[in-house]
Amino acid sequence: MTTSQQKDAPSCTSHPQDEGPDSLPDKLTSVYHYCGYALNITRDFGAGIGVASAVWEAARFLCQYFESMKITFTGKKVIELGSGTGLVGILAVLLGGDVTLTDLPLVLNQIKDNVSANIPPAELHRTKVHALLWGEDQKFFPNDYDIILGSDIVYLECGYPSLIQTLQDLSNENTVIYLSSNIMHELGVDRFYNDLITQYFDCEVVSRSSDKYINVFKITKRCPDPGDKNKESKA
Numbered sequence: 001m002t003t004s005q006q007k008d009a010p011s012c013t014s015h016p017q018d019e020g021p022d023s024l025p026d027k028l029t030s031v032y033h034y035c036g037y038a039l040n041i042t043r044d045f046g047a048g049i050g051v052a053s054a055v056w057e058a059a060r061f062l063c064q065y066f067e068s069m070k071i072t073f074t075g076k077k078v079i080e081l082g083s084g085t086g087l088v089g090i091l092a093v094l095l096g097g098d099v100t101l102t103d104l105p106l107v108l109n110q111i112k113d114n115v116s117a118n119i120p121p122a123e124l125h126r127t128k129v130h131a132l133l134w135g136e137d138q139k140f141f142p143n144d145y146d147i148i149l150g151s152d153i154v155y156l157e158c159g160y161p162s163l164i165q166t167l168q169d170l171s172n173e174n175t176v177i178y179l180s181s182n183i184m185h186e187l188g189v190d191r192f193y194n195d196l197i198t199q200y201f202d203c204e205v206v207s208r209s210s211d212k213y214i215n216v217f218k219i220t221k222r223c224p225d226p227g228d229k230n231k232e233s234k235a
């Protein structure tokens with residue numbers, strides 16, 4: 001499967017691990033355990049949604065990070081980009097957040113099914129699922145999120161400017177962004193974190209897998225230099 005099968009997805013390259021066996025069933029449910037919750041996550045292989053129908057290692061690593069840091073999202077307004085199956089965003093709801101899970105339009109049914117299977121009715125009012133195509137749709141969303149989440153969303157080099165624009169538009173100086181990524185040099189993932197995002201954001205690694213392949217980055221928008229404001233007002 002390639003990302004080009006996805007409606008509106010950039011098709012400049014495919015994820016390197018998105019080839020699967022030919023005889024996959026249409027749907028497959030697996031159980032993931034984090035923070036005391038058993039999450040039933042169904043992957044919809046029949047929906048033609050390519051990389052979105054996998055639970056990527058970076059998603060599992062980000063959930064482990066929440067667990068190990070005992071992170072809670074109570075009272076926090078959260079948005080997840082490229083939710084895929086919804087594993088990360090669903091855990092954020094269960095940990096108390098008011099969470100908007102987003103992805104390409106074709107992926108939303110899979111996310112909604114997983115939300116229904118895992119979020120108790122009393123907590124559904126804190127769960128939204130919306131289409132958000134990076135570089136386009138973020139202008140319809142506010143910029144007062146406390147937290148932005150994304151796992152394995154840095155892998156399409158041609159889409160990096162749209163992704164960075166999206167992070168800029170959705171965030172303010174108090175927003176904390178957690179991105180979890182496989183550091184694939186061949187896809188310029190290290191360049192994204194070292195050279196591109198650092199133009200506008202401060203970025204630190206807060207967790208690294210034992211093989212150093214998967215990193216969780218904590219990213220915050222750089223405050224405008226007060227000197228720049230003075231320069232502007234004098235101009």
Ligand SMILES: C[S@@+](CC[C@H](N)C(=O)[O-])C[C@H]1O[C@@H](n2cnc3c(N)ncnc32)[C@H](O)[C@@H]1O
Pocket residue numbers: 006008009010015051052054055056057058059081082083084085086103104107132133134150151152153155156159
């Ligand atoms: C590698 S998958 C990761 C899915 C999930 N976050 C995980 O880690 O299991 C990348 C996700 O980003 C989404 N995506 C790719 N390009 C996108 C774009 N331009 N706008 C919005 N979502 C996009 C895909 O549909 C997919 O769900």
